[in-house]
Amino acid sequence: MTWYAASLLLFGCLAVAFATGMPAAFSFFAINIVGAYQYLGGDAGLAQLVRNGVVSITNFSLTPIPFFILMGEVLFHTGVAMKAIDAIERLIRRVPGRLAVVAVVAGTVFSAISGSTIATTAMLGSLMLPEMLRRGYHPNMAMGPIMAIGGVDMLIPPSALTVLLGSLAGISISHLLVGGILPGLVLAAIFVAYIVVRAKANPALAPAFNEEKDQVSGWERWRPLIAYVVPLTLIFAVVIGAMAAGWATPTESAALGAVATVVVAALYRSLKLSSLMKALLGTAAISGVILFIIVGATTFAQILAFSGATNGLVAAVREASFGSWGVLLGMMLILLVLGCFIDQVSMMLLTLPFFMPLVQHYGFEPIWFGVLYLIAMQLGLLTPPFGLLLFTMKSVAPKHITIGQVYRAATPYVIFGLLMLVIVLLFPPLANWLPRVLLEK
Amino acid sequence: MKRAYHLLMHGCGVASALVIGVVVLLVTCDVVARNVGLGSFPWVVEVSEYSLPLATFLAAPWLLYKNEHVRVDILLTVLPVGVARQIDRAADVIGVAVCVVFVWYGIRVIADSMQLGSMIIKTLVFPEWWTFVPVPVCFALLAVEFVRRMLTGSGIVSGQLGSQ
Numbered sequence: 203m204t205w206y207a208a209s210l211l212l213f214g215c216l217a218v219a220f221a222t223g224m225p226a227a228f229s230f231f232a233i234n235i236v237g238a239y240q241y242l243g244g245d246a247g248l249a250q251l252v253r254n255g256v257v258s259i260t261n262f263s264l265t266p267i268p269f270f271i272l273m274g275e276v277l278f279h280t281g282v283a284m285k286a287i288d289a290i291e292r293l294i295r296r297v298p299g300r301l302a303v304v305a306v307v308a309g310t311v312f313s314a315i316s317g318s319t320i321a322t323t324a325m326l327g328s329l330m331l332p333e334m335l336r337r338g339y340h341p342n343m344a345m346g347p348i349m350a351i352g353g354v355d356m357l358i359p360p361s362a363l364t365v366l367l368g369s370l371a372g373i374s375i376s377h378l379l380v381g382g383i384l385p386g387l388v389l390a391a392i393f394v395a396y397i398v399v400r401a402k403a404n405p406a407l408a409p410a411f412n413e414e415k416d417q418v419s420g421w422e423r424w425r426p427l428i429a430y431v432v433p434l435t436l437i438f439a440v441v442i443g444a445m446a447a448g449w450a451t452p453t454e455s456a457a458l459g460a461v462a463t464v465v466v467a468a469l470y471r472s473l474k475l476s477s478l479m480k481a482l483l484g485t486a487a488i489s490g491v492i493l494f495i496i497v498g499a500t501t502f503a504q505i506l507a508f509s510g511a512t513n514g515l516v517a518a519v520r521e522a523s524f525g526s527w528g529v530l531l532g533m534m535l536i537l538l539v540l541g542c543f544i545d546q547v548s549m550m551l552l553t554l555p556f557f558m559p560l561v562q563h564y565g566f567e568p569i570w571f572g573v574l575y576l577i578a579m580q581l582g583l584l585t586p587p588f589g590l591l592l593f594t595m596k597s598v599a600p601k602h603i604t605i606g607q608v609y610r611a612a613t614p615y616v617i618f619g620l621l622m623l624v625i626v627l628l629f630p631p632l633a634n635w636l637p638r639v640l641l642e643k
Numbered sequence: 644m645k646r647a648y649h650l651l652m653h654g655c656g657v658a659s660a661l662v663i664g665v666v667v668l669l670v671t672c673d674v675v676a677r678n679v680g681l682g683s684f685p686w687v688v689e690v691s692e693y694s695l696p697l698a699t700f701l702a703a704p705w706l707l708y709k710n711e712h713v714r715v716d717i718l719l720t721v722l723p724v725g726v727a728r729q730i731d732r733a734a735d736v737i738g739v740a741v742c743v744v745f746v747w748y749g750i751r752v753i754a755d756s757m758q759l760g761s762m763i764i765k766t767l768v769f770p771e772w773w774t775f776v777p778v779p780v781c782f783a784l785l786a787v788e789f790v791r792r793m794l795t796g797s798g799i800v801s802g803q804l805g806s807q
Contacts, residue, residue, distance in 0.1 A: 219737075220714075220715045221715065221718045222730050222733060222734040223714050223715065223716040223718065223719045223727075223731060223739075224712045224713070224714060224734040224737060225705075225707070225712035225713065225714045226714060226715070227713075228710060228712075228737070228738050228741055230733075231741045231745070232737050232740075232741050235741060235744050239645065247742065248748045249748050249752050249755070251745075251748065252745065252748045252749050252775065252778055253752060254753045255697050255745075255774075255778065256774055256775060256777075256778060257697045258695055258701055259696045260695060261695065262688055262691065262695060263693050263694060264695055265666070265670070265691045265694075265695060267690070268663045268666075268667075268698065269663075269667055269670075272663065272667065275645055285780075292655060316795075344752050393645070399696055400710075444674075447673070449677075449678055450674050453670060453675070453691065454670055454671075454674040455674075457666075457667050457670035457671045457674065457731075458671055458674060458675075460671075461668070462666050479657075479660070482660035482661070482663060482664050483656055483657070483660045485660065485663055486659040486660040486663055486698060486701075486705075486803060487656070487702065487705075487706060488654055489663070489698070489699075489702075490659060490698070490699055490702030490703060490705075491697040491706060491711060491712060491713055493695060493696075493698075494702070494703050494706070494712065495700055495713065497696075497699065498781050511793075528724045543715065544715065545713045569799065574771075587716060587717045588715055590713075626745050
């Protein structure tokens with residue numbers, strides 16, 4: 203079979219399996235069984251399938267994934283997040299679209315603790331959205347910023363998906379984690395500016411209000427910030443610092459961060475055994491979903507390689523005279539389109555076997571490429587029909603909110619994400635300057 | 644019966660959560676001990692590696708039971724309910740078939756590895772077949788859950804993501 207027939211067959215079957223609504227992991231398994239029988243040597247191929255499944259996730263570089271997710275879950279289930287939101291709310295006053303701005307700032311702080319975009323979005327959505335809607339915020343103004351900053355969580359370390367990208371693409375995980383910081387912060391700043399401009403132009407979108415606790419001043423205004431927000435940023439400093447100083451690998455600093463989060467919750471007297479268990483169960487669920495897809499998709503990637511599809515496609519791209527920019531833009535376009543339909547983990551496992559040889563061939567700087575990849579992937583969290591955060595928002599929003607409203611709320615922030623992609627494309631230091639300064643002394 | 648099944652599935656989730664909790668503690672102890680000069684425990688790295696498949700294969704049946712595995716159900720929601728149900732049932736049948744293959748080959752891989760006496764020799768030394776045991780157990784439970792979905796039609800109710 204020629205390489206294009208093989209790739210058409212494998213990807214075609216996979217698309218059909220996905221469309222039937224079968225869980226993503228099982229779609230891969232089903233195709234793998236047929237593919238392993240055909241390309242990995244019949245009976246022996248199927249035994250190899252089982253071995254591969256176990257080996258694919260027996261990997262030290264993947265262990266930060268559950269740890270980073272645990273940090274966010276602890277923050278959420280212990281109620282520490284609520285206190286931090288309250289503290290930030292006291293500081294931000296007389297700003298148009300105040301609560302939306304608070305959501306973005308709080309989301310940025312949580313991004314620095316939580317390694318899971320789903321946890322951050324669910325956290326802000328369930329804690330802040332009801333209040334915003336009650337105060338007469340337009341659904342777009344209330345939901346959009348929350349989802350947008352949830353997506354940025356993927357760029358700001360700790361981030362489970364960044365770990366996976368580094369591990370699969372063979373890019374330094376600590377460099378990638380640090381590389382996401384600047385683009386993430388710039389995006390958050392753009393969101394705040396947009397909210398303020400919109401709310402100023404049309405105050406009906408975000409009615410202003412005054413409250414007793416807004417009247418506090420001096421120490422009372424700042425105390426909650428020092429008590430509830432500064433310790434959280436210290437956790438972030440521990441995670442990044444331990445990595446940058448070379449004391450700990452990403453896995454180890456992730457574990458340190460998770461334990462630090464639990465300790466902080468205990469110091470606030472917010473830690474109950476039941477909330478810790480809830481956080482651990484939430485972690486098991488989110489990381490279980492991610493890792494189970496890896497079990498299926500890793501073998502799929504191997505079968506693609508054995509069928510000749512990988513080499514065939516990579517060679518075809520190299521021989522066609524697209525030029526390096528053409529290829530890079532093509533890759534980003536593929537990620538954006540895939541992001542509309544499939545989840546981030548499947549996306550990485552499907553594309554990286556093709557992309558990484560091309561990255562090497564054209565000599566793209568790996569950290570820069572990795573950050574571009576992250577931004578493109580982060581957009582997939584917000585693009586309909588299958589944006590993970592859109593569904594997360596729908597599941598925590600009040601019942602009367604339709605999925606259509608959720609889509610509309612996310613739209614402007616998708617455009618800003620695209621803008622960010624272009625900025626980093628044209629200006630690589632935004633991605634790779636900070637990792638150089640911090641990690642290469 | 645129903646309650647026992649619920650407990651079994653929930654138990655899988657709790658076990659997976661506890662595995663993660665224990666490994667977090669182990670890794671933390673290791674890094675702290677090393678940096679304060681109490682020496683390091685080289686086996687911790689290996690234990691945390693093997694804990695990932697264990698936690699994942701334990702969580703998978705529980706996640707299917709809760710309908711939390713990521714899936715693209717956009718087509719099912721736009722099709723007429725009758726057609727969607729048919730497609731969903733077909734997906735369940737494929738699910739059972741996949742599980743049967745994994746259970747069968749999982750057992751065979753274990754048997755082969757036992758027969759050859761393959762050992763994993765790193766810091767920890769143990770028989771290789773231990774690492775494959777979660778596979779047939781996980782997929783047997785998954786098969787049961789797929790059959791249950793097929794009989795009750797519970798898969799069609801779209802699952803919600805996240806930790807709630």
